[in-house]
Amino acid sequence: MRNVLVTGGSRGLGLGIARRLTAAGYRVIAVARKESPQLTSAMEEAEGAHPGSLRFVACDLAEIDDLPALVTTVRKDVGPIYGLVNNAAVGFDGVLALMPTSQIAQLVRVNTLAPIVLTKYVVRAMLADGGGRIVNVASIVGFTGYRGLSVYGATKASLLGFTRSLAREVGGMGVTVNAVAPGFLDTEMTQGLDGAQREQIARRSALRRLPDIDDVASTVEFLLGDQAKSITGTVLTVDAGSTA
Amino acid sequence: MSVRASVLAQFERVAQEQKKTLAPLTDDLVLLESGLDSLCLAIIVAQLEDALGVDPFSAAEDAEFPVTLGDFIELYEHAAP
Ligand SMILES: NC(=O)c1ccc[n+]([C@@H]2O[C@H](COP(=O)([O-])OP(=O)(O)OC[C@H]3O[C@@H](n4cnc5c(N)ncnc54)[C@H](OP(=O)(O)O)[C@@H]3O)[C@@H](O)[C@H]2O)c1
Numbered sequence: 001m002r003n004v005l006v007t008g009g010s011r012g013l014g015l016g017i018a019r020r021l022t023a024a025g026y027r028v029i030a031v032a033r034k035e036s037p038q039l040t041s042a043m044e045e046a047e048g049a050h051p052g053s054l055r056f057v058a059c060d061l062a063e064i065d066d067l068p069a070l071v072t073t074v075r076k077d078v079g080p081i082y083g084l085v086n087n088a089a090v091g092f093d094g095v096l097a098l099m100p101t102s103q104i105a106q107l108v109r110v111n112t113l114a115p116i117v118l119t120k121y122v123v124r125a126m127l128a129d130g131g132g133r134i135v136n137v138a139s140i141v142g143f144t145g146y147r148g149l150s151v152y153g154a155t156k157a158s159l160l161g162f163t164r165s166l167a168r169e170v171g172g173m174g175v176t177v178n179a180v181a182p183g184f185l186d187t188e189m190t191q192g193l194d195g196a197q198r199e200q201i202a203r204r205s206a207l208r209r210l211p212d213i214d215d216v217a218s219t220v221e222f223l224l225g226d227q228a229k230s231i232t233g234t235v236l237t238v239d240a241g242s243t244a
Numbered sequence: 245m246s247v248r249a250s251v252l253a254q255f256e257r258v259a260q261e262q263k264k265t266l267a268p269l270t271d272d273l274v275l276l277e278s279g280l281d282s283l284c285l286a287i288i289v290a291q292l293e294d295a296l297g298v299d300p301f302s303a304a305e306d307a308e309f310p311v312t313l314g315d316f317i318e319l320y321e322h323a324a325p
Contacts, residue, residue, distance in 0.1 A: 068302040072293070121302070127283060128290040173283060 001027040001053070003078045003183030004077045004224065005122065005135075007115070008088025010036040012187030013137065016213035017085055017220050021054040024221055029074055033060050037071075061088055061114040062106065071121040071213075075143045075198060082180065083133040084122045086115035086159070091189040093148040104151050113154035116162060121172055133224045136163050138179045140239050156181075160235055167233030176232035178223045182216045183239025205240020247321045250295050254288045254315075255280070262287075271314030276314065285309075298323040 002019055003019060008014035009030025018028045019042055028231060029037060035056045046054035055078070059070050089111045092103050126132030142156030143148050160179055167177040184190055184201050193201075202209050216238045222228055223236070237243060245253070252269055259266040259280060266279045287302060293299040301309070301322040307308040 068299065124286050124290040128287045128294075170283070172289075 001025065002082035003013050003027050003029060003074075003080065004083035004085060005029045005031065005074060005081055006085045006087055007031045007118070010039045012189060013182065013185060013213050013216055014087040015042060015084075016217040017041055017087060018042065018054060019046075019158070020214065020217040020221050021224070022050060024198060024225075025050065025053075026083070026224070027053050027078060029055050029057055031059050031061070031070070033058060042072060050060060054206065055129070061118065062109050063064075064109070064117050067114070067118050068121050071118070071125065075125060078194070080129045081122055081125060081132065081190060083135070084117065084119060085135045085137065085220055085224075087137040089091070089137070089152075089189075090156070091152055093150060093152065096150045098108040098153065107151045107155055112153070112158045113161065114131060117161075121167070126175050127173045132176075133228075134175065134177040135167070135220050135223050136160075136177070138163075138181045138235065138236050138244050140183050140237060142181060144243050153231060154200070163235065164233045171232055176223075176228070177230060178228075178233070179235045180219050181235050181237045181239070182214060182222070183211055183237075183242040185213055185216065201242065202240075204242065205239065206244045209240055211238050211240045247296065248317050251292065251317050254291050254295070258284050258291070259285050260276075268278055271312065271317070272312060273313040275309075275313060275316060276289060292320065297319065 004026045006014055006018050006028055009018040009028065010032035014030065014036055014123065018030050021028050039056060043054045043056065057074060059066060090107060092107055115136060123134065136159040139156040141153040142160050143150045161175050163179040219236050219238050223231065255266060255269060262284050264279045264284065267273055267277060289299065289301060298320065300319045310319055
């Protein structure tokens with residue numbers, strides 16, 4: 001069984017990715033601060049179909065110094081890590097001029113620093129194992145503008161630059177690195193949007209709707225799979241045509 | 245196997261796997277002139293972590309990457325597992 005580490009696998013998109021990958025025959029290690037009730041029931045379901053295919057590991061990714069031990073423990077428990085999906089993020093919004101500096105720092109720590117350092121430890125093992133797959137979950141906000149999301153947008157754009165250069169660095173050793181840029185999805189992260197805002201985003205998109213979690217999860221599954229063996233250093237946008 | 249022997253064995257192994265020609269492994273050999281590139285060194289660090297249970301480079305205080313093979317071996321000899 002190929003092992004895939006999915007950060008933020010307890011809720012929202014991360015949980016959708018975890019479900020999809022376990023159904024496809026991967027063993028998923030979901031990382032988040034707490035196990036959510038939705039994850040618990042997904043683990044029970046997965047247990048019936050593919051025993052041991054969905055596991056939870058508690059970790060606060062903002063604690064950067066804990067990341068090396070996280071990778072060591074996971075590798076000890078399940079063996080080599082085939083795939084890493086950097087999905088966990090926080091989505092605080094607010095105008096920059098009023099945003100507390102501590103909140104700015106937390107956004108950068110969780111959304112940029114943590115995935116980069118986690119990737120450092122995972123990719124090292126992938127190089128030694130002779131290959132692997134890394135998928136970074138960015139956002140269309142990494143290349144289009146939304147008021148109130150300047151810091152979040154900066155963190156998501158940072159993952160795009162990270163993806164491209166790392167792909168060049170590790171490609172020769174059989175590791176691919178790609179990003180997925182979702183448009184607005186219905187998750188806890190976007191609960192701040194009211195119905196009218198949501199409708200407006202849907203109306204302005206080419207397909208007149210929002211993408212759903214499974215649209216994005218299946219794109220991640222594709223990038224992890226054998227069909228994507230020649231794709232690296234790129235971004236797949238899944239936004240129902242919002243940015244078309 | 246001693247720490248020194250484990251380190252040397254990993255250099256040989258990675259050079260072979262990555263099809264690189266390795267310079268003679270003396271203590272004053274400058275790592276970047278060993279015939280291995282920095283990615284190969286990263287693989288060696290990952291494999292030594294598995295073999296010895298230590299990674300002197302993820303200690304909280306930032307360790308400078310050693311220049312010579314002798315410094316590299318010493319770093320591992322002093323890192324308690
Ligand atoms: N929702 C959207 O519209 C949208 C659009 C484009 C891109 N995205 C991206 O999609 C990804 C997933 O977003 P989502 O909407 O699914 O978010 P979400 O519903 O808020 O879930 C976030 C996940 O990340 C985990 N997490 C947050 N902080 C963490 C920390 N410090 N340590 C460990 N885990 C942490 C959460 O678990 P705990 O709270 O238990 O730690 C949870 O599992 C993010 O990268 C986001 O930027 C989302």
